[in-house]
Amino acid sequence: MNILETHRLFKSYDSGKTFALKDMNFSLKQGNICAVVGESGSGKTTLLRLIAGLERPEMGQIILQGREVSTQTKIVPPYERNVGMVFQSFALFPHLSVVKNVAYGLPKHQKQLAKEILARVNLAGLENRYPHQLSGGQQQRVAIARTLATNPQLLLLDEPFSNLDAALVSSLRHEIQQIVKQFSISAMFITHDMQDAIAISDEVCVLKEGQLIEYGTVQALARSPKTDYVKAIFDQLRSSASSVLDSLDL
């Protein structure tokens, strides 16, 4: 079953002169991790924001868990979509402690439950700190924990690896994989680096100038890219002898 489907999605920020997203059709299977790859300005963030309900499309449908959440005539507001999103800057509420941040989305702000979730992302003991007292990696895990607390079926991550140093990146990749399995949810994340996609994603969307130019499993893309653009990306990775390609078993 598909957790997410989009049909002919169009989004413009200047009432139709240019399009941030053009004719977007794709679907994501339940339990899968999907990487959205593209240069900056290619419409990645717009896609995520449309799915979350933070933006409204000019045309097309978004279907979450078989329910139409965004059509020409109806918009389901973000707070009723059962979608979680982790922002690139984490967006931790600066005036609330860590545990209050995590408990924020819970009914009646249950602190105990929040503490349990924090423990599951290895943050036990930091409950009463404030966001600015944490390191970047810790902040990110709080942000993820906060999102998971509301039991979303689909987790959206905007550039989760961009604010971290290289050493943290591989451990975070692993962690995200773990979380998706552990909470039995699906996830979509944005990255500009194909290596992230290769490392943990089941499926890859490649966006260029607002259009979906390739979509499929990482293996399929690596073996037979349909466009020169994607071919060039993989060629470059090969020539730099990146170790991530080894995992693909080509």
Place this chain on the structure above:
Amino acid sequence: MKQWLGKGSLQRFFRDMNRWSVLVLIIGSFIGLPIFIVAYQLLKGPGEEWEHITTFLLPHYVYHTFFLIVCCAIGTLLIGVGCAWLICRYEFPFRRVLDWMLILPLAIPSFITAYAYAGVFDNGGTWTLMMAKLGIEVQKIDVMNLSGLCWVLSISLFPYVYIGARAAFRQHAQQFREASHLLGATERKFFFTIALPLARPAIISGLLFVIMEVLNDYGAAKYYGINTFTTGIFNSWRDLEDLPSAFYLSAILVLLIFVLILLERWQRGSRSYATVAASDGGSKRILLSGGKAWFVCLLTVFPLLAGFVLPVAQLLYWVYYTFWDVLDVAFIQLIINSFFIAFLAALLTTILALFFVYFSKWTHLSGVRLFARTASLGYIIPGAVIGLGVLISARMLVQGTASLFDLRIGFLLYGSMLTLVYAYVVRFFAIAHQTIEASSAKIGSQFFESAILLGKKPILALKQIDFPLLKTGLLSAMTLLFIDIMKELPLTLVLKSPDVQTLAIKAYEYIENGDQIDKAALPSLLIIGAVSCFILISNRWLKT
């Protein structure tokens, strides 16, 4: 592609027309109503005396108004930019104190500065008396004329330019100056070729404020007997009993302001380097010593003396022997009343602006967003015009309800506090809107978006997340509003009634009555005291 999009646009319109869009439209219309009404009045054509006004009065209005604009622009530029440069570039005695004290002239409404100046320099004034006591024969310094008015307005409004220029000069990174000096530029060359052009957008924005205040001024021009557009609006309304022509004069005035704003936009638009990132911390001041230091100190102290100390001293002198004549129960009630009105209006405006900023974020109709931007034009429209707009709106509403429902609500609207507070909201909404929008932009939308993705409805997210983060911004908006409302004269003058009075009105009445002019000192000083406190608060504690 565009035409193709048009197909579903009506459907989309109904999809995106949410309750926030409706609320934005309601608040916006509420704020914009008096301005639309004035525009509507124009369709009816000018009144009977229009020809009389254009033939005999308009030339004076135009001449005086332009003279004032040009001279005050030059005056405030010289004083404001000069002081900002000295304060930001040099280290000299009392520099730290002068840095913020130079804002204080803004605490005095310009009509009160005008009146204090007349008290000092007119026949039998303090200056002549003092000189006579010292046995010095002096020529009378005549201030009650056009150039005197220019001086008074310049010295009381220059802080607008000073604040803008100071912020810009502070931003200049050390590296600009060092680079410039390494390239062999002199201090003077650096100022004219680097510092000034970089600060230009900020200076011009300050200047625009000055010009709007000059055009808004009624009390000072009236007292000095200079006929400007704003006094002309009052003249044709009160003396010639021709309200429609007063609206036509207003329209010309508003048009003039629009042109000025377009000019400002245009000059800013062509220069996009206005926000060169830099920090204050690194820039070192040139240490002056000896005579030079004291000379520079004197230069910067002078505007403070002329714009604040001198008028306040004269007022204190007057208060000394009128205090007990003025202070009675009714006056205490007036004080309470005045503060209450200012507080209420400031609070209401802030709340409305807060909702307006957020509701217009939550609407997904671009048309509504555009409307939201134009609805906050109130500040550029002179107070007298807004006053007349509110007056005529109230009249139309009263007549409407009287004919439709046989209801008599006149007593609720005419000359009531309700109407005055509403007019303040209309006039100063833009200030609150701008301040709150800026602090909301500083916070960013991500916190709010996180909150709604965590399952909170927008209003709840606003209350729990953005509101606590916005507190400083809201407080500074309220402070700014309070300052402006306490100082406001022309609008209040249109809408005041025997039942609704403010300190500014009381001061103005004492001045206008002519035979107890020194009694105006007490209400004036109360305004200045309150406003100074709030300027200090907003300048020292609400800085973020």
Place this chain on the structure above:
Amino acid sequence: MQYSHLFQTYLYKISLFSLSLLMFSACQEKTAEINLYTHRHYEVDKQLFAAFEEQTGIKVNVTNASADELIEKMEIEGDQSPADVLITVDAGRLVRAKEKELLQTMTSEYLSNTIPAHLRDDDNQWFGLTKRARVIAYSKERVHPDSLSTYEDLTSEKWKGKILIRQSNNIYNQSLLASIIAHHGEEGAKEWVTGMMENFARRPQGSDRDQVKAVMAGEGDLAIINTYYLGKLLKSSNPEEVAAGESVNIFFPNQEGRGAHVNISGAGVAKYSPNKENAIKFIEYLASKEVQKVFAQANYEYPVHPEVAASDLLVSWGEFKSDVLPLTKLGELNLNAVKTFNEAGWP
């Protein structure tokens, strides 16, 4: 610490004081009263009202504002208006109030018998209470009174650069010009205005008092002022003002002809007055001999009561003949006067 404590007690006392005042004003019993709307802003009036209260037990509630505002307020309030008496400081505004049907006819034998016909309304809707003449104050040092004669003479060549007068938006100047229009017609009035302007010592500015001060300072020789302003200058607590007052003498113009221009401060009973009888009683009180004496003595106004003498100071300026042009005319011609000023460019 000490100071802040002191300050707190002080603050506390003040708030208690003001609170009790508020409660006091709220809890007052309903007694006989009148509601007075007045443009007069003189200290002596308060004492007179207090005396009236003492004599009659009728409480006087005062609403103080400019005549325009008071008229507007009465219009808005309509038949619900609490106003009983309207007092203005010129006849023009009373005429306007009458035109707007805000006043009613009073039947008071005392008032009709006491107050001269030209100082009251034809329909007895308003009565003058005090007179003020607009006269010439001339420098004792530099001007010989024999060289003065009429308002019209002020436009002659010999006064070039000598005349001090306030701006045209002032009601006293407007009613002076209205009287000139009434006597000479619009053309004559226009000539007078231009002639005056040629003789200005400086651009019109300031109040009547300022004109006298300017005479002392030597800026000009003649000041056109209302009589009571000179009285106030002479009795001022400020020695500088006394000196200014002493530097001039009063000259009543047009004594050979129509007489000096006179305006009034007057009162009328509001159309929907809830306390009509008390209102008339109050106006009669203001026109009584005793009160007229106070007006004369304390405020240097000329009494309208024929049997009451003006104050010693006013008497010292001598008797004068006043223009008996019906004051209603001044109200009717006010707009013409404003326009004539504008056309000539009198600031």
